[in-house]
Structure formats: C-alpha cells, structure tokens
Amino acid sequence: MLADLRDTAPLVQCITNVVVSNFTANVLLALGASPAMVDIPGEARQFAPVASGLLVNLGTPTGSQRDAMLEASEAAADAGTPWVLDPVAVGFLSIRTGTAKLLVTRRPTIIRGNASEIIALAGAGEGGRGVDSLDEPAAALEAARLLASLHGSVVAVSGAVDAIVAPGDAVIRVANGTPLLTRVTGGGCALGAVMAAFAALTPDALLAATAATGIYTQAAESAAATAAGPGTFAPLFLDALAAITPDDVVRGLNLSAGA
C-alpha cells in the first residue's frame, strides 16, 4: 500500500487544528501524499467530493471550522469520500463534544483518538485533561467496540500499543512506536491524516488504519534511534517517512490480531 500511496499521491483534505496544521501537511508530503488544508465554510463542502480522503480534527474548533466540518463530512458521506474523525479532547469541553457527537452519527470511515477521547465519545467518561489521555487503552476497548458497532466505523485507539477495532469485533494491535511521539505536538493528529490517505487506497478501513499506524509508528521508531531529543526527532521523523520502504515495514511490524 505504501508504493501505491507514493504512485497515486492521494489528495487529503484536512480540517485540523492550527497547532498541528504545519506538521500534518509536512507528514503527508514526506510520505508522498498531497495535503489540502481546505477548511472554510463554502469551500469545505465543495472540496470534499473531489478529495481522495478527508480528516476532521477537533483540536481548535472555531465557529468557522465547525461549520466547515459539518458541511465537509456531509459532502464526503454523500460522495463516498472516506473520512477520519479525530475527536481531540472531547469530554469535558462542551462545544467540541457536541460537535463530535453530531459528526459521529455521520458514520466516519475511521475514528482515531486516545483512550480518554474514545471513552468520552462513546458517552462513557468525562475525557482527559486537554489532549492527554488518563485512561488505559484496555479500558477503551469496550468503548471502541460500541462506537464501531453503532456507526460502522473502524476505531483506532492510540497508546503504547495501538488497538484498532472493526465493526464485528476484530481487533488488531500494533506495538510499534516511541514515547517521543507524545513529546511532539501533533504526533497523534498527523496519524489521523495518514489514515485518511490510506483510506483513499482501499475500501477496507481496518487495513487502511492498520497500514497507516504500522508505517507511521515504524518511521517514528527509526527516527527515535538517532534523535537526541524531541526537537531533533521531528525532522528526523519526516525524513524517515520519506525514506521508509515496504520491505522495512514488513520487517519491523509488531502486529497481533485478536478479538
């Protein structure tokens, strides 16, 4: 799928937060996809049908962006554009939580979040403090299964081990990665954009989310091996995303499947 992505350069529309928009675009470019940060009302609706994939990330949801999210997700659903919902910091914060609960009813292709966010989106918890997760990935599995069966979405729960849950209860776990991804802002958010890029390549959303996670976390491992800290890690990670080969991915993947 990585060769396929580089051949086709899927066009990923990103409606994402201002903190990570630059990093997200650079992650997509490094990997070989094509970012399009089209996030204003009017244009968001117009673009979603021609995009290869769409990311909706709730990190800094201004009124203008919330309008753009609602119209883009609707247009994506109508046009069959796969889309990813990242419910950043939902739970305690009421405005984004309301928006996320509306968006999720539009059956995102993939939902991506940390344990606290997935639990809160499923209505089972208060969420974390800001973007940090206070809940264990294991505790989030039940919430992920609920969301997957209610909305037909694949649900990816990030953590030391990432768990990816499909409707019907298949679970894939990816144990690659590095704690440095949590020391760079956007480490999780940009993965959502990569999932949208892979979802453009296959109708199998479980495969798309797993491929995205495996490639992303292994590039991160490779960068962490030479980084001296979180500052030098970020550019080395982008280099690794550009350099990683399908063979590297197969060789290093630490994956297990279960129920």
Next chain:
Amino acid sequence: MLADLRDTAPLVQCITNVVVSNFTANVLLALGASPAMVDIPGEARQFAPVASGLLVNLGTPTGSQRDAMLEASEAAADAGTPWVLDPVAVGFLSIRTGTAKLLVTRRPTIIRGNASEIIALAGAGEGGRGVDSLDEPAAALEAARLLASLHGSVVAVSGAVDAIVAPGDAVIRVANGTPLLTRVTGGGCALGAVMAAFAALTPDALLAATAATGIYTQAAESAAATAAGPGTFAPLFLDALAAITPDDVVRGLNLSAGA
C-alpha cells in the same frame, strides 16, 4: 540587494495561511527581514501604510482574513506600499477565486503562483487540485503575460524553472532550486513573503522578484546538498538563508533573460 535587506530589515506584513505562517516568519527572520503577521480587520488597514511590504496569500482565507486582505491591499495601494498576491489554489475553489479576482484588480506589485494558479487567475483554466500544479510552466507564460499587461504586475510562475514576466513581455528564467522545496509545506508561500521584502528595497519589481527567487532557490540548493530528507531540509534551509552571501548568489545564479 541582499546586503541592503540585512541593513534595513524591511518590515513585511503577512496575511497568510495558518499552515505556513510559522515557516514564513522564520524564513523572513533567517534572511534578515522583519515579519509582522498583522491579519485582522481594522489592524490590517492600519498597518499596511507603515509596512515596508505586504504579502496577501489566499491559502486558508477565513472570512476575517478576507476582510483583512481587502482593506490591507487597498491601504497598501493608497500608501504606495509594494505588495505581493499569492493566489493559492484558485480556480476550482470558488470563494478564494472570487477574492483573488477582486484583489488582482488592485494592481499587485508582484503576483506569485504555480502554473495552474496563474492560468486560473487569468481566467483560462480550472486550476490545480489543491496547491499542486498540474500545468507546465511554459503553458502558463501566456496567462502570466496577460495578467502582467492587464494589471501592470510582475508575474512570477514557479516550477522546475521559475519564469518571471514583466509588463512589456520581458521574461527572466531562474533555473536554481531543488525538488525538496515542494516536499515542505510553504516552500512556495514563503517565497512570496521574500518577494515582498525585496520589493521594499527597489521600485523595479522585476528585479525584486528575480533577486528574491535567486537567493531563495540557491539557499535551497545549498541546504539540499546536505539534507537527508524533507525533514532535515527545512532547518538547514533556514540556516542557509541566514548564511548566504551576495558573492554566493552571484556565483551560483542560473539565470537567463528573454522575451
């Protein structure tokens, strides 16, 4: 002109997209100019007359930014502040295209874009997909000439070879650069800000656009020589912008003039 820029540190007002605002400010600082991201209505109008140059970039044009662009370009024109229009992704996207078509009638000092954007702004095409260009620089030359003669602007078309067209049909081509500039978000957008900085130093807009392009692309070449990928390229490029000397520029410039 580079020595002049470092002596005078022109103050460049940037109304630009959220994805590249950080990189753009760092490019200006590295080179020796002084960025001022004054982009809210009310202040944008107030600042343009005291700025040395103005950049208007349509990458993520919220309603608030569109108002700021309209008032700043008007105030710049009235005060004689040189300004650069970068019509990012115009063509298919209707809101920014309408804004760009209005802005261009205010006779920007320089218009900077890729081939698809220049063709779309001239009314001759549908534009690219997002920020990518699908048209050849050669095909954009006619559109650039049309814009230059209609609006009295210098028109810079980016590509593997950059073409800079003046009213009256002089064309300068700069063949410096590196594909890595297209693997970092803002590689083109930040060049628009650098053009605004150089336009502050001379009334000859063709000279300003050419100097900006030559210095920018040669710093990029120098960074590419040691970068291991797009991630490490970006900080090395900023270092190169800070380190490049007028002698370096003259020595490395790959320039041709024609009609």
Next chain:
Amino acid sequence: MLADLRDTAPLVQCITNVVVSNFTANVLLALGASPAMVDIPGEARQFAPVASGLLVNLGTPTGSQRDAMLEASEAAADAGTPWVLDPVAVGFLSIRTGTAKLLVTRRPTIIRGNASEIIALAGAGEGGRGVDSLDEPAAALEAARLLASLHGSVVAVSGAVDAIVAPGDAVIRVANGTPLLTRVTGGGCALGAVMAAFAALTPDALLAATAATGIYTQAAESAAATAAGPGTFAPLFLDALAAITPDDVVRGLNLSAGA
C-alpha cells in the same frame, strides 16, 4: 522547581497567536509541561478554572480569540488560576492595544513583553514596529514598575538582559540567553507559556518568572553552542529544554538582584 514541573506536568492553557502555537506547544512538551490550546469562546471560560496556568498572547487577536481571552482571564481570576499576559505589538495597533488595556486591569499574575510593549502598555509610548522592540530595557524599567504597582503583577521585560520587576520594586536581572532567540519566531512568546507553567508551581510570581527565564535562556545558550544557524537552533533548543537539569541551571545562571 524544574524537577517539580516534570513531576507534576502542569496543564497550561494557551490562547496564543497562530504563528507560534506549534512552537509554544513543543516548548511546553519538551520541558515536561502539558499544553492545551483551548482558545474558542465558550470553551476558554470552561477550561481556565481547571488549567494549572493560562497564557494570553495578543499576537494575532481575531475577534473569536479576543472573546476567548476576555472570558478566560475572568474565569482564571475568579478561580485563582495564575495567568500571564503577553501584549504582543501593542501601541500602534489599536485593536490589540484596547484589548490589552482591558486585560491588564484584571491583574495578570505576570506580564511579559519587550521594552516597547511594556512602555506602550503603561501608556508611555507608541510601541515598536510590529514585534520588534525599539526601546532599551533600561527605559522600560520605569514603565514596568508602574504596571507592577498599579496591577499587582510581576512584569518581565525581555532584552539582552531580562529584567523582572515585582510590585514593591524588587528587580531581578537574568543575563543568560542568545541572539538566536530573536531569529526564531516565538522565541519570546513561548517564554510566556513557560512562565505560566512555573506560576502553577508557586504563589511567588517573581520566583516563577525568574525560574522560567533562567531555565529557558540557559537551554537556549546550550543549543546555540552547537547550532549552525537559526534553523538548526530551534530543534536543538527543544532538545536542550528536555535535557537541562536543575544542576545545569544553578551552575550557569547569570543573575543579579537589585532595586
């Protein structure tokens, strides 16, 4: 205090400008604090009472952000959340200046700015051109004392030597740092966020501002020792913030106290 910060990871709500939001979040993460960029009306008010500290930075103050600043600062004051005001580029620009003059009456825990900004906020000058300071730190000391006594705030004036003024006229000067901090956008803005993180650890705001300044500027010195320019400086600075130890800080601190 550095060990304390890393143990407790204070949650710093940042309402800051789009240009530096990524760098600011990465500075907090590198140091060991936890950033939360909650800056929309409705959520800003809701979050301030649960945040450990709050930063209000006026760099790109859209209407939405100005509303968020006003409600968050009120909620922080009511809840006892310490907060930092960074009056970026106030003076000439009328909208942010009006907002800053209203915000300062709510008695920020710490006010942080360059000499021009502090003078303008005190009503004694026209401010600088954009974010640059044209006034000497010494000339700003009187303005800082006025603000400190009027509003009960600690006032930190950045410059080659940083001066930190407490109500009652104690002054601490920190002579650490590097000019490279002025060649990276957000070099000052991110320090405001670090001050908010330290203000969460102690009710002594003079101590908090001094600790933040000392640690921040020494990490910068350490990064400058190996950086080849402003581009490579930024990631090395983040690495240094993650690596610096309490012993390093005590050993390198160039501090003097006076009146």
